[in-house]
Structure formats: structure tokens, C-alpha cells
Amino acid sequence: MSWDSRCFDNGVARTVYISRPRSTENRDSYFHHLTSSIVHLTLLFQSKTMYTTIAALVLTGALGVESLTIPSTAGFKFPRLTRSRGGQSQCVSGTVSVQASTASNVQIDYPLPVNQTQVTETSLDYITPGADFPAAILGDSQTVEGTYNLGATLCMPSGSNVKGVQLLTHGVGFDRYYWDFTSDYSYVDRAAQAGYATFFYDRLGVGQSEKPDAVDTVQTALEVEIARTLAESLRKGEFAKKSFDTVVGVGHSFGSIITEAITASTPSTFDAAILTGFSVDTAGIAPFISGLNLAIARENSPFRFPFLSTGYLISSNIISQQTGFFRAPGFSPDILRRAEATKQTVTVGELFTLAQAITPAPAYSNPVAVVNGDADLPFCFGDCALGNKAQAVRGALYPTLPETKFGTYLAPRAGHGLNFHYSAAGAFDWIMEFLSQQGL
Known part of the structure; x- marks a missing residue:
């Protein structure tokens, strides 16, 4: 027999089975060990939630896992202890509060x-050549400030x-979870193998983060300040x-725009910047937006987003998902289906x-790498090798950066959603080697 515990992680049902030994001798030893661990962990985490205690139990030797260091839950509300998809990391997940203010x-x-x-019609205005939109x-x-739960x-x-x-x-x-998607597609696991901790979060308006006004609040400038504040908090030890x-x-796409903006505004924030799904060539943005065929999220996916305002948009369907983020034959159909099932929103404020x-970030002097799928649509118009678009980032944005501190990599047969392709592992390896060569 087994005990079946069902829970939900990122909207996906998970099942944990704890097998009960058949022999009386083994069963008595098992329950003695299990009971002792429960008592110990209950005392240790008595101020935390039931999920934290159960997660800690799963992470201990009582359930057959070799000695793992359990991270502190300090700085997290509603914490739960988990492992990364491939099991290379011990993790704490929950909600963090970030106080941020921007005048931009x-x-x-x-x-x-x-x-x-x-x-x-808004999408058509956005992609029409020569149209004064969204500038018009x-x-x-305006100043926006607050404490935001992420x-x-x-x-x-x-x-x-x-x-x-x-x-x-x-x-x-x-x-x-773009960064820790499945056991075979986990940047988090590869970073852990190289000795790095990772902090990954749902941007404002996405996933388990709060969903403020989609026009005036959830804009790029505020999200840049939130990311900068998170980096500062990590240096200060405010988490765990x-x-x-x-x-x-490390950023992907819009996340790379945010990361690059931080290197320009506060150059001391990052010791290195890894920009994936990024370039200064935006000619492919129009076909990308067209391909997504943006829809009102609460109408497209009413069971997932029933209460969002009409300013929260989402890609229409699995065809839109493939058009914007994938390139055949470099991906598994199962990964495409999972990406569609877990797709997330974008606000009109972000788009505009x-x-x-x-x-440009002329004052930034630390290492920078640009890593793209070779067939990235929005930032390479489907061909990153043409014009050496990744290399062009150095001259356009980091003109004073020595060549020895700049690197580029193109993952073969990969689209904009680089992490979801077969060649992602090679890209992850290259990033870790680049950081190592830079002494990080």
C-alpha cells in the first residue's frame, strides 16, 4: 500500500507516493524513523505552514533522499520546500514582498x-510600418510606487x-518556470551543477505575482526597478x-530588456549579464506580435484567468505558441503542448x-554574453547569423566593454523560446563555461 498525497505545483497536479514496507521488522523500523523525523521537523518548522513541514520531510533521509541541505525560508511568505525539476537543487518557494518606486x-x-x-486592431496598429504607434x-x-507581492x-x-x-x-x-520547466529542460539544474544558486520569480502581473493595473502600473520601468531591488536584496541576504x-x-526576451536596462542605469548591480533571446534588431517584432495573435486572457483561458482585466493579453493557441517561440524540428511536441498549457500573460502597458x-550602457564594465536560438523570430527575424546580430549588441549597447569580456552563442535549430529546444543544454553549458572563464 502507499499514501497518496496530491498537491498542485504551478497549476499541475503532482502525486507523492510513500511506500509502506511489507515485513513487520522493516515496517516497525520505518515508522520509528518516520515518526522521529516528523517530530524533529515539526519542532523545527512549527511556525511555518503544513506544506513547509511536509516538504522538509520529503527532503530528508526518512524518505530515502540522501543528506540534503534544507534552505532557510526567511524572507518568504507561505514558504514551501521543494527540489528543482532535475533534483540538482534544494529550493524554497513562496511569496516575497518588494518595495519599489519609479518616476519613469x-x-x-x-x-x-x-x-x-x-x-x-491595436495589434495591427502596433505592427503597421510607419505608424506613429504606440509613440502617439x-x-x-509619472511616479508609481508600492509594495508588490511576487x-x-x-x-x-x-x-x-x-x-x-x-x-x-x-x-x-x-x-x-521557464527556467525550471522539466527535468530535461532546466537551466536551474545546470546552474546548480556549476555551483550557482538561482533566484527566479514571476514578474509583476504574471503567475503567482499580484496583478495590478495593466495600463499605468505594469510597465517596463517599474519592472526594472523591481528586478534591481531583488538583486540588491540577494546581496544583503534578505532571502533564506x-x-x-x-x-x-540572466534574462530571456523581455527579461533581457530588463536586465540590460539595469546595466545601463545602475552598472554596479550585476557582476555579469547574460542576455538570451535578445538583440538590438527589432525588425522581427512585428511578425512576432502578429504570430502571437494576442487575445484577451480572460476570454481565451477563462478557467485560468477569470478575474483579470481586459488589459491582460495572451497568445491565442498552440499555433501561435509555435510561431512565436519554437522552430521545428528542434523541439519535442510534448514540450510545445506543455508550453501552451502553462502560457502566461502580457499587459498592454508592457507592450507599449x-x-x-x-x-546604451557605456559605464558597465563587467562581462556580458548574448545567447540566442539561431532562428529567433522577434530579435533576429528568423536568422541570427545574418548580420551577426548577437555580436552587434556590444557596439550598440556596450561600446567601452573589452572584447575579452563579451561573448556570443547561437543554439542550433532553436527559436525564441530557447530553453524549450533540444539544443538548450548546449547553450546552458556555454553560459556556465563563459562565467567560469570570466572568473565568476
Whole structure:
């Protein structure tokens, strides 16, 4: 017999089975060991939730897992202890509160869409060559501030020799689990193997983070400040009672725009920046937006997003998902289906302000790498090798950076959603080697 415990992780049902030994002798020993562990862990985590206690039990030798270091839950609300998809990291997940303020959000003359027709027309305005959009609806700067609750995870590698932490910021269409998708597609696991901790979070308006106003609040400038604050908190040891001397910023797509913006505005924030799904060539943005065929999220996926305003949009279907993020034959159909089932939203405020965040960072002097799928649609128009678009980032954004501190890599047969392709593992390996060569 077995005990069946069902829970939900990122909207996906999980089942944990604890087999009961058949022999009386083994059964008595088993329950003695199990009971002792429960008592010990209950005392240790008595102020935490039931999920924390159960997760801690799963992570101990009582359930057959070799000695694992359980991270502190300090700094997390509603914490739960888990492992990364491939089991290389011990993690704490929950909600973190971030106080952030920016004077760089903009006033946008755009009422919330009343129906899908308006959303489609907005997309057409966005991609029409020569149209003064969205510039025509962007007004003066405005200050936005508050304390925002974000879904977040901190994963620690095995052993005590941790090189540093990588702050992972996902892009449009995904949540934090873009970085820890399945056991075979986990950047988190590869970073742990290389000795790095990882902190990955749901951006404001996404996943388990709160969902503020989709026009005035959830804009690029505020998200840049949130990411910068998270990096500062990691240095100070405000999460899991662990301070990090080395903080590497890693982004994907919109997350790379955010990461690059931080290197420009506060150059001391990151000891290195890894920009994936990124370039300064935006010619492919129009076909990317067209391919996503953006829809009102609560109408497209009413069971997942029933209470979001009409300013929260989402890709229409699995065809849209493949068009925007995948390139055949470099991916598994199962991964595409999972990406569609777990797809996430983008706000109109983000769409209208993301381009303005990309600015040169001449004062940034730490290592930078640009890593793309060779067939990235939005940032390479399907061909990253043409014009050496990744290499062009150095001259355009990091003109004073020595060549020895800059690197590029193109993953073969991969689209914009690089982490979801067969060649992702090679890209992960290259990133870890690049950081190692830079002394990080």
C-alpha cells in the first residue's frame, strides 16, 4: 500500500507516493524513523505552514533522499520546500514582498479594451510600418510606487561552496518556470551543477505575482526597478538568510530588456549579464506580435484567468505558441503542448513601453554574453547569423566593454523560446563555461 498525497505545483497536479514496507521488522523500523523525523521537523518548522513541514520531510533521509541541505525560508511568505525539476537543487518557494518606486512609468492614453476587436486592431496598429504607434499614445512620465507581492523561488546547489547567485528574469508568455520547466529542460539544474544558486520569480502581473493595473502600473520601468531591488536584496541576504557577493543577471526576451536596462542605469548591480533571446534588431517584432495573435486572457483561458482585466493579453493557441517561440524540428511536441498549457500573460502597458528601456550602457564594465536560438523570430527575424546580430549588441549597447569580456552563442535549430529546444543544454553549458572563464 502507499499514501497518496496530491498537491498542485504551478497549476499541475503532482502525486507523492510513500511506500509502506511489507515485513513487520522493516515496517516497525520505518515508522520509528518516520515518526522521529516528523517530530524533529515539526519542532523545527512549527511556525511555518503544513506544506513547509511536509516538504522538509520529503527532503530528508526518512524518505530515502540522501543528506540534503534544507534552505532557510526567511524572507518568504507561505514558504514551501521543494527540489528543482532535475533534483540538482534544494529550493524554497513562496511569496516575497518588494518595495519599489519609479518616476519613469509613463501616462498612456489608452482605455482598457472593450472587446477582442479592439485588441486585434491595436495589434495591427502596433505592427503597421510607419505608424506613429504606440509613440502617439505615450505621454509624460509619472511616479508609481508600492509594495508588490511576487511568486519566487530560491534554489541552492549541493555543498557549501556556492559561487554566487543568478537572478533569472523570464520574458513575455512564460512565468518563472521557464527556467525550471522539466527535468530535461532546466537551466536551474545546470546552474546548480556549476555551483550557482538561482533566484527566479514571476514578474509583476504574471503567475503567482499580484496583478495590478495593466495600463499605468505594469510597465517596463517599474519592472526594472523591481528586478534591481531583488538583486540588491540577494546581496544583503534578505532571502533564506544567505548573502551573495556575486550576483549575475540572466534574462530571456523581455527579461533581457530588463536586465540590460539595469546595466545601463545602475552598472554596479550585476557582476555579469547574460542576455538570451535578445538583440538590438527589432525588425522581427512585428511578425512576432502578429504570430502571437494576442487575445484577451480572460476570454481565451477563462478557467485560468477569470478575474483579470481586459488589459491582460495572451497568445491565442498552440499555433501561435509555435510561431512565436519554437522552430521545428528542434523541439519535442510534448514540450510545445506543455508550453501552451502553462502560457502566461502580457499587459498592454508592457507592450507599449518595452522598446524604450533599451539604452546604451557605456559605464558597465563587467562581462556580458548574448545567447540566442539561431532562428529567433522577434530579435533576429528568423536568422541570427545574418548580420551577426548577437555580436552587434556590444557596439550598440556596450561600446567601452573589452572584447575579452563579451561573448556570443547561437543554439542550433532553436527559436525564441530557447530553453524549450533540444539544443538548450548546449547553450546552458556555454553560459556556465563563459562565467567560469570570466572568473565568476
